[in-house]
Amino acid sequence: MNLMQDLKDTSTLPDDPDWWRGAVIYQIYPRSYQDSNGDGIGDLAGIIHRLEHIASLGVDAIWISPFFRSPMLDFGYDVSNYCDVDPMFGSLGDFDALIARAHELGIRVLIDLVLSHTSNQHPWFQESQNSRDNRKADWYVWADPKPDGTPPNNWLSIFGGSAWEWSGDRMQYYLHNFLREQPDLNFHNEEVQEALLGIVRFWLERGVDGFRLDTINFYFHDDELRDNPALAPDRRNATIAPEVNPYNWQDHLYSKNQPENLDFLRRLRALMDEHGSTTLVGEVGDAQYGSQIQAAYTEGDDKVHMCYAFDLLSGQEPTSEFFGGVLRAHERSIGDGWACWAFSNHDVVRHATRWNLPEDARAVYTAILLSLHGSVCLYQGEELGLTEAYVSFEDLQDPYGIRFWPKFKGRDGCRTPMPWTTDYPYGGFTHGKPWLPVAAEHLSRSVAAQEGDEGSLLAFYRRMVAYRKSRPVLAKGTMRVIHDADGLLCFERVLDGQRLLCAFNLTDQPRAVPLIDGAWTADPDAPFDTVPGEDLPPFSALYATAG
Numbered sequence: 001m002n003l004m005q006d007l008k009d010t011s012t013l014p015d016d017p018d019w020w021r022g023a024v025i026y027q028i029y030p031r032s033y034q035d036s037n038g039d040g041i042g043d044l045a046g047i048i049h050r051l052e053h054i055a056s057l058g059v060d061a062i063w064i065s066p067f068f069r070s071p072m073l074d075f076g077y078d079v080s081n082y083c084d085v086d087p088m089f090g091s092l093g094d095f096d097a098l099i100a101r102a103h104e105l106g107i108r109v110l111i112d113l114v115l116s117h118t119s120n121q122h123p124w125f126q127e128s129q130n131s132r133d134n135r136k137a138d139w140y141v142w143a144d145p146k147p148d149g150t151p152p153n154n155w156l157s158i159f160g161g162s163a164w165e166w167s168g169d170r171m172q173y174y175l176h177n178f179l180r181e182q183p184d185l186n187f188h189n190e191e192v193q194e195a196l197l198g199i200v201r202f203w204l205e206r207g208v209d210g211f212r213l214d215t216i217n218f219y220f221h222d223d224e225l226r227d228n229p230a231l232a233p234d235r236r237n238a239t240i241a242p243e244v245n246p247y248n249w250q251d252h253l254y255s256k257n258q259p260e261n262l263d264f265l266r267r268l269r270a271l272m273d274e275h276g277s278t279t280l281v282g283e284v285g286d287a288q289y290g291s292q293i294q295a296a297y298t299e300g301d302d303k304v305h306m307c308y309a310f311d312l313l314s315g316q317e318p319t320s321e322f323f324g325g326v327l328r329a330h331e332r333s334i335g336d337g338w339a340c341w342a343f344s345n346h347d348v349v350r351h352a353t354r355w356n357l358p359e360d361a362r363a364v365y366t367a368i369l370l371s372l373h374g375s376v377c378l379y380q381g382e383e384l385g386l387t388e389a390y391v392s393f394e395d396l397q398d399p400y401g402i403r404f405w406p407k408f409k410g411r412d413g414c415r416t417p418m419p420w421t422t423d424y425p426y427g428g429f430t431h432g433k434p435w436l437p438v439a440a441e442h443l444s445r446s447v448a449a450q451e452g453d454e455g456s457l458l459a460f461y462r463r464m465v466a467y468r469k470s471r472p473v474l475a476k477g478t479m480r481v482i483h484d485a486d487g488l489l490c491f492e493r494v495l496d497g498q499r500l501l502c503a504f505n506l507t508d509q510p511r512a513v514p515l516i517d518g519a520w521t522a523d524p525d526a527p528f529d530t531v532p533g534e535d536l537p538p539f540s541a542l543y544a545t546a547g
Helices: 003-009 043-051 052-055 090-105 125-126 188-204 259-274 290-298 318-335 357-367 401-403 440-445 456-470 472-476
Strands: 024-028 060-064 081-085 108-113 164-167 170-175 212-214 279-283 307-310 375-379 477-485 488-495 498-505 520-523 543-545
Touching: 024 052, 043 052, 043 090, 052 090, 052 375, 052 440, 052 456, 081 090, 090 108, 108 188, 188 259, 259 279, 259 290, 290 307, 290 318, 290 357, 318 477, 318 488, 357 456, 357 498, 357 543, 456 472, 472 488
Parallel strands: 024 060, 024 375, 060 108, 108 212, 212 279, 279 307
Antiparallel strands: 164 170, 477 488, 488 498, 498 543, 520 543
16 A cells, blocks of 8 residues: 555545535635745645644635646646646645645645646647657647638637647647647547546545546537637626627637537546545636536536536626526526535635625625535635735736736736735745735735634634534525515525525615515524514624524
């Protein structure tokens, strides 16, 4: 038996294949969490140092954004070696220590796998581009130009411009849905699938408890390379840079969301099932079909366990009507599938800023998130109420922001370092110069500033996560929206005959709660001091049990 198997076998985590259902997962962007060596970049040792903070939140798992070897043109989402840690983050030994310590604290570990594309520095691509007849010639998506030399079709890159890049070595174009330095793998090639499944197996045997799958619906492309049709202007509802990027002017019927993806997901799930209590979280990158894809990819028990779309990562005003519309649509489509909800992540403006939430409203929105039907992702710093940081053009790192500045300022504003202390200027993140500046306004919201304050947002996150975990109906029950108008959102959660009414006042005025049939009693353990039959105070919630 090898060391990795020894570590896995001595884990203190319970063997529960259903642990992911209703779980709360904390996302770590490792570059910005904690620097342990003074180079200004967060690392795995830094994460180990801060695991007790994460454990104090009561979450079930962490999801760590990519830490693999990479040229870092897209900060780890351009992988040059899937089976090694980039030296800036540490070593495989550091990762093993992280797994061991997290498991000691009862925290499962998910890592971010970027399977749809690699870096152009990956040895696979280096070989593939050399000629049209080498062993890996068909491992990426290559195509001849049109007779006039232009790209083979009209597909666009999310990062702007054509999704095709010319290679003089092969006298062909290759596909890149993201940066031109991120060529897309050809999933129609069986050898590519086998190689990627081997990478999954490598990390499972190292002790990980699952994977967050980046851009899961981008794996396959239309083999005939048909043009995407235009998208009607009233359907252009992208969450990232819609005001500057024509990517959302197309209906991406052929560049992603292909039916062949389901068979690969079945192969992936079968491998996961060989390794016990593991899970898969898929990111569905699609503004038009996210809910349908989410349902198709998670229904039954032979594909991914859960998916998240971008419904609640949008900039739409977070009214009761908005939430009700999203949740009703979800309940109609999800069937026996499973969602994973988030308000913030490393790609979108932090929700405190995106939704312009008043200070006294942040707790009630947190309560909504942690009361939803599905699992939940929390993004580092949201437990502190961090706002989007302003990053000047001179300090920008994100290629997306640099490309579209100043109308779109990129994703750096949600990626600035985590503030641990109020110490100026780096807030305990590093004693060197940080890779992105620490936002001065974040220092007063640091972990140290809120620790011990029972009225803080950090304390509320801890109470709300604990409340969710204490009520199986919140973690695993069904949901029915009852009311979604006039600033009041109400839904019912039901599990094994137990009924829990959840009502949220999203306004600064009292609201009467329309009770449904039955006698209702305030749940004494709920994190709000409210009772049925009385007006709900501004920006507060009611949790009441039936009977």
